[in-house]
Every structure is written in C-alpha cells, then in structure tokens.
Amino acid sequence: MVPAVQRHFHRSSKDKEDQQQKAYYITAKSMSENNKNMIEPNDIEKFKELLRTRLSESGWKEEMKAVCRDIIREKGIENVSVESLVKEMTPKGRALVPDSVKRELLQRIRSHLDPMST
Numbered sequence: 001m002v003p004a005v006q007r008h009f010h011r012s013s014k015d016k017e018d019q020q021q022k023a024y025y026i027t028a029k030s031m032s033e034n035n036k037n038m039i040e041p042n043d044i045e046k047f048k049e050l051l052r053t054r055l056s057e058s059g060w061k062e063e064m065k066a067v068c069r070d071i072i073r074e075k076g077i078e079n080v081s082v083e084s085l086v087k088e089m090t091p092k093g094r095a096l097v098p099d100s101v102k103r104e105l106l107q108r109i110r111s112h113l114d115p116m117s118t
Helices: 003-009 015-034 039-060 060-076 084-096 099-114
Strands: none
Touching: 039 060, 039 099, 060 084
16 A cells, blocks of 8 residues: 555544644635635624634633743743744644634634625
C-alpha cells in the first residue's frame, strides 16, 4: 500500500478532529471569499463583534492568555518574539474556539447570505 494511503486509513481521532477543523476553516474562508461582495462592511463588523462577545463569554480569551503565559514561561521572555508567539498561539487558539461559537457564527452568516433559508 502507498504510504499516503496507509496514513489515510490509520488516522487517529486527533487527526480526524484536525481534518474537521481544517474543513471548517476552508469552508468559512471560501464562503467569505466567494460572497465577499454580498456582505456589507457594516455586517462584517457585526459578525466580528458577535465573535468577540461569544469568545469573551466562553472564557476563550482567558484561556489564550494562559496559553501565552505558558509559552513565555517555557521558552523564557528573552527567547520569544511577537511573531513566534503569534505563530505558536494561532493553531491553539483556533482549536480552543468552542464548537457552539463556530456553529452560531456560521449559522448567522448563512442566514445573512440566504435569508430565505431561515
């Protein structure tokens, strides 16, 4: 069997979760790129504000602060740059966004793009 095919059949549940996360972000990104002209800047700001509110309510912001502190403690303040911190925190931050927040935001965007579907 080809190694790539073997890896496909032997994925762990973590790998499957990672794939689902990637699929979600690819879908959301392609939706936003394809429908960019359909969402007014004011609406985009409303979605961003909803996201900020939900992340704050869910405790995500506090979790990210803790992740940041842990990275700095682990590597030492003198060995961490803003760029390296952002690079390391971004995948962790995406993984820590509660599914309920993702679903709500995606549902609201879809409803906005197709008001007849609600």
